[in-house]
Amino acid sequence: MKKTQSQNRxxxxxxxxxxxxERKLVKIDQLEIAIMNVDDYIFAFRNECPHQGIPMIYGPVTGTMVTSTPQEYKYGRENEILKCPLHGWEFDLKTGKSLFSPNQVSLLTFDVKKEEQDIVLYLKREPQNITIIDFNCSHIC
Known part of the structure; x- marks a missing residue:
């Protein structure tokens, strides 16, 4: 761990x-963070839906219906949307913002990067305990 500009690496x-x-669950003290690799892009977010606290690591990564003309239905944004596994709330993987109310409801996201040969997470506070759990959702997500 290395501290950089008020962030802990x-x-x-x-x-x-x-x-x-693939996905992994990282427990940092009492906080659960889901880490996902989607098409070689790495995402990290709090493992809790803001609606009812359901673990988001189980959520499918999908696309969604996009703006189109009346009577026309277009599907797009493939592999950019994370859905809550319980009620289907949709969140942008890059920003954490919900699709239905982006200025009011969002997932808490974290700065995560692939640096050389490692996955690196940046946090504002120094963790005391870190546990990493391999997660297999091939039959669930």
């Missing part, structure tokens, strides 16, 4: 341990 694991389509 935490090397979580080698990047080879998080292939496209």
């Amino acid at each position: 935490i090397v979580l694991f080698p990047s080879i341990q998080l292939q496209p389509g």
Whole structure:
């Protein structure tokens, strides 16, 4: 762990341990953070839906209906949307903002990067305890 500009740099694991389509759950003290590799882009967010606290690590990564003309239905944004596994609330993976009320409802996201051969998370506070859990959702998500 290395502190940089009021951020704590935490090397979580080698990047080879998080292939496209895979997920890991990181417990930092009492906080659960879901880490996902979607098409070689790494995302990190609080593992809790803001609606009823359902673990978002179980949520499918999908696309959604996009703006179109009346009587026309277009599907788009494939692999950019994370859905709550219980009620289907949709969130933009990049920003954490909900699609239905982006200025009021969002997932808490974290700065995570693939740096050289490692997955690195940046936090504002220094963690005391870190636990990493491999997560397999091939039959759920």
